[in-house]
Amino acid sequence: MAGSRPMHTGADQLLLAEGGVSLLQALAIFALAGFALAFVTLVLGKLVRSHKPNPDKVSAYECGEVPVGTGWVQFDLRFYVVALVFLVFDVEIALFYPWAVVYGGGTPDGTITGWELLRQVRWAALWDMLFFFGVIVVGFLYLWRFGYLDWVRATSAQEAK
Template identity: 55%
Template sequence: MELLLSIGLFAAFGAIFVFANMVLGSLFRPRMPNAEKAATYECGEPTIGTSWVQFDLRFYIVALVYLVFDVEVALFYPWAVTFGDAGAIARRLGQSAFSVRAGALVDMLFFFGVLMVGFAYLWRFGYLDWVRSSATTSLRSDAGRTTRLSALLSEEARLDPEFAQSATVSGPMN
């Protein structure tokens, strides 16, 4: 109980300290707006265009994959520390140390397996490739495109008899 009280006091003091400094800063800083102060500063050079740029979405994908695996590693550590002393846990639960270790291993392998399935999906469909190639698309989507193209061509040939004759006489287009 004493430990929780000291942690709570520490967190409360930290929050009050941050809030108090923000309030004091807003009360005592000078308020003299100026057009020159509000201008964008780019290392002494005049700005060209807007400073708002859209980052390539591939950066976000890489960042999200990094975050997922970073959190995974962060969750592995407490698991390893907790189940590193499986003997004490087993005595407390009245089980064998082997069963506690086996259960912990199965839990972590399941957690890791779910993440690996997601990673394999990203890898298989080319979401992790910096330059995506047509080889990473699925065969099913290629077959679907071919089927749709055939349906469109047959519909065009049905509606326009000259199209059908030109397609058979001239052969495929280059």
């Protein structure tokens, strides 16, 4: 009955042979230890800190100056648009860089014998990234066309003039 036992290879096989834990068990132990550490530090911080209410502690702090007015103001939505556009293009570059490194240096060193397979894989990768880039560009052109990237947008009364 050779097929009744699960196949293990590499380091996982070595750990199981020595009576150690499997890879999944090691990940579970690591995750539990991380959550336990976070929970313990939060509880210890709650127990150790002082509980002396003071009106100065709840006031808005403005660089040592006496606050004028309320510390809670509505944030301008234009900053959110700029931040989101930055994040989209930042993530795009983060996804393009490894692809470009692998795609640009993808010449075989003799280990890959299927030249036609390599060529097909490279074309598939190119079309995938062009599609991804196209979706990003369409979104950017939409924002640009409808004026969401303009810092000062014209109102309908200003557009009528």
